[in-house]
Amino acid sequence: ETRSKSLLYLENVSVSFDGFKALNSLSFVVEPGELRAIIGPNGAGKTTMMDIITGKTRPDSGIVLFEDDIDLTRKDEADIAQLGIGRKFQKPTVFESHTVWDNLELALNRDRGVFGTLFYRLTPDDKARIEEILETIRMTARRNDLAANLSHGQKQWLEIGMLLAQEPKLLLVDEPVAGMTDAETTETAVLLKEIAKTRSVVVVEHDMGFIRDLGVKVTCLAEGSVLAEGSIDFVSSDPKVIENYLGR
Ligand code: ADP
Numbered sequence: 600e601t602r603s604k605s606l607l608y609l610e611n612v613s614v615s616f617d618g619f620k621a622l623n624s625l626s627f628v629v630e631p632g633e634l635r636a637i638i639g640p641n642g643a644g645k646t647t648m649m650d651i652i653t654g655k656t657r658p659d660s661g662i663v664l665f666e667d668d669i670d671l672t673r674k675d676e677a678d679i680a681q682l683g684i685g686r687k688f689q690k691p692t693v694f695e696s697h698t699v700w701d702n703l704e705l706a707l708n709r710d711r712g713v714f715g716t717l718f719y720r721l722t723p724d725d726k727a728r729i730e731e732i733l734e735t736i737r738m739t740a741r742r743n744d745l746a747a748n749l750s751h752g753q754k755q756w757l758e759i760g761m762l763l764a765q766e767p768k769l770l771l772v773d774e775p776v777a778g779m780t781d782a783e784t785t786e787t788a789v790l791l792k793e794i795a796k797t798r799s800v801v802v803v804e805h806d807m808g809f810i811r812d813l814g815v816k817v818t819c820l821a822e823g824s825v826l827a828e829g830s831i832d833f834v835s836s837d838p839k840v841i842e843n844y845l846g847r
Pocket of ligand 1: 639
């Protein structure tokens with residue numbers, strides 16, 4: 600074994616649905632503290648890959664390891680979340696009738712098994728943690744606003760904040776900037792880079808301007824495997840990527 604210590608390690612992962620190979624010998628490695636971007640055409644297998652990492656789907660074959668030696672293919676979704684893998688789906692699911700602060704408080708309580716209640720008394724540390732998250736997601740001044748009154752972009756940031764309350768070691772983020780304004784999109788790149796200073800983040804996105812802003816290693820998937828991987832300039836000038844994705 601010469602493999603270096605990685606946070607997430609996928610090797611030759613394959614999964615078929617009714618004979619259709621959604622993932623075909625996919626390999627993908629994330630180091631601790633890395634921010635990574637995933638691109639690729641519809642049907643490339645991006646969602647299936649996230650489903651495999653989070654235990655929603657089990658691979659037919661291949662290796663999926665977290666923190667070097669934890670076999671994720673033997674864990675269920677709840678266990679994997681508990682291990683420190685958070686996932687943000689495209690559509691924000693915040694509690695509209697609660698304030699920004701209460702949404703974060705509910706998320707913090709989720710770890711204590713009292714999710715959905717605001718009865719648990721926050722410690723000074725909890726309050727400091729919420730303040731810190733508010734700052735990270737740029738919503739310190741919006742703490743008392745109802746989530747229903749936030750912009751689409753702010754709801755996305757709030758949901759990212761709710762995931763941060765659980766201190767994930769790896770955060771998976773699905774199309775965060777879809778539907779955002781240009782200013783929100785730019786700010787989201789800054790925000791994710793900041794978040795990645797203390798954990799690893801994998802972002803699936805179609806917005807190439809945003810991907811360029813991130814300035815991180817990009818993996819382009821197509822037909823269930825890696826088509827190209829490297830800097831955005833390297834990947835976007837690859838003839839296979841142009842043919843299968845960018846040129847469409
Ligand atoms: P992407 O997220 O890159 O658009 P997906 O991972 O959603 O790609 O899909 C890859 C392929 O696998 C698609 O052709 C899709 O129809 C198929 N697929 C994904 N999940 C299922 C499922 N649960 N049952 C059947 N087919 C699926």
